Amino acid sequence: MLKDKFFNAEFQVFHGTGKPLSFERKELAIKLNSGEALVKVVLATICGSDLHTLEGKRKEDVPCILGHEAVGEIIDIKDRPGLSIGDRVTWSIADSCGTCPCCTEYGLPEKCDELFKYGHASINNGSGLNGCYSSIILIRKGTHLVKVPEALSNSMVAPANCALATMINAVSQIKTKPEKVVIQGGGLLGVYACGLLRELGVPHIFCLEVNKHRFDLIQRFGAVPVDAGNSEQAKAFIKERIGLGADVVMEVAGVKELIPQGMDLLRPGGEYILVGLVHPDSELGITGEQIIRKCVNIKGVHNYAPWHLDGAIQFLERNKSKFPFEELVSPPYKLENLEEAVAVAKEQHWFRVSLTTEY
Numbered sequence: 001m002l003k004d005k006f007f008n009a010e011f012q013v014f015h016g017t018g019k020p021l022s023f024e025r026k027e028l029a030i031k032l033n034s035g036e037a038l039v040k041v042v043l044a045t046i047c048g049s050d051l052h053t054l055e056g057k058r059k060e061d062v063p064c065i066l067g068h069e070a071v072g073e074i075i076d077i078k079d080r081p082g083l084s085i086g087d088r089v090t091w092s093i094a095d096s097c098g099t100c101p102c103c104t105e106y107g108l109p110e111k112c113d114e115l116f117k118y119g120h121a122s123i124n125n126g127s128g129l130n131g132c133y134s135s136i137i138l139i140r141k142g143t144h145l146v147k148v149p150e151a152l153s154n155s156m157v158a159p160a161n162c163a164l165a166t167m168i169n170a171v172s173q174i175k176t177k178p179e180k181v182v183i184q185g186g187g188l189l190g191v192y193a194c195g196l197l198r199e200l201g202v203p204h205i206f207c208l209e210v211n212k213h214r215f216d217l218i219q220r221f222g223a224v225p226v227d228a229g230n231s232e233q234a235k236a237f238i239k240e241r242i243g244l245g246a247d248v249v250m251e252v253a254g255v256k257e258l259i260p261q262g263m264d265l266l267r268p269g270g271e272y273i274l275v276g277l278v279h280p281d282s283e284l285g286i287t288g289e290q291i292i293r294k295c296v297n298i299k300g301v302h303n304y305a306p307w308h309l310d311g312a313i314q315f316l317e318r319n320k321s322k323f324p325f326e327e328l329v330s331p332p333y334k335l336e337n338l339e340e341a342v343a344v345a346k347e348q349h350w351f352r353v354s355l356t357t358e359y
């Protein structure tokens with residue numbers, strides 16, 4: 001019989017909104033099942049959805065270890081051909097069964113019947129090592145693991161398995177070859193969208209954003225930043241430059257009031273891709289008649305499939321010198337100081353604030 005191996009772990013436990021996080025250190029006995037990997041988290045980043053959970057805007061089973069964006073190094077692994085101890089990796093945020101209709105027929109493993117999502121599961125589920133605000137995480141059998149090329153730094157890669165892979169999925173949904181695209185929201189999703197569309201050769205990309213500190217990076221990712229503070233002025237600015245309207249509008253800000261504006265900016269037959277409104281306060285404020293008369297395609301995108309994560313790493317590799325990926329991420333805070341890092345994340349000076357236990 002296989003003996004348990006012992007690993008030292010330190011992690012932050014979330015007990016519910018308004019309660020303090022608890023930082024814990026433990027020696028854990030871990031025996032891997034076939035297909036599993038134990039990964040040392042080298043660098044994690046704080047995603048907007050983690051902030052929402054901490055603020056009580058979304059509910060999770062508590063107690064739990066939050067955090068799902070990260071890059072790590074395999075420290076133990078069982079029956080995973082092609083991967084070995086010491087490999088630097090990232091992994092899909094969802095674990096799926098591989099046999100249900102979503103996994104097989106519909107091409108939507110991210111909607112698997114038995115879906116499990118890292119950073120969103122109780123500490124009583126499985127090993128409990130389910131989140132990235134931890135020095136180690138247990139990667140399950142149905143989770144896609146991707147080796148990270150040496151040329152990519154940890155800060156370039158950490159947000160790839162949530163924000164970037166989601167935008168790879170979103171951009172891959174565009175059916176036409178667009179000339180004019182409007183992105184509503186210049187946070188990390190929006191900035192990645194700018195870079196992805198720029199790489200595709202889209203000549204006119206406008207990115208609406210209220211935070212002017214973000215304009216410089218939006219521009220360096222290939223788009224024209226537009227001050228979204230005054231909706232009418234913003235619309236007039238874009239309309240002057242796009243004639244009949246945009247081929248594609250992408251909503252990545254999570255603000256329902258933007259939908260009528262986006263509909264107005266779309267050309268007849270245009271595509272509206274909705275990514276940001278993953279919360280109940282998302283009544284669209286448009287009529288069926290508007291959709292029909294304009295012959296608009298509306299597509300919802302939530303999370304991504306394993307192949308989009310492969311695409312994210314390949315995109316980083318192709319463009320590592322072209323776009324300033326590292327400038328999006330703060331220098332690392334100690335995991336122990338997560339509350340301080342969360343406060344910095346809320347200031348929105350950085351697109352992502354990073355955490356590490358390696359110091």
Ligand SMILES: [Zn+2]
Pocket residue numbers: 047048049050068069162163
């Ligand atoms: Zn995320």
Ligand SMILES: [Zn+2]
Pocket residue numbers: 096097098099100101102103109111112113114
């Ligand atoms: Zn499934």
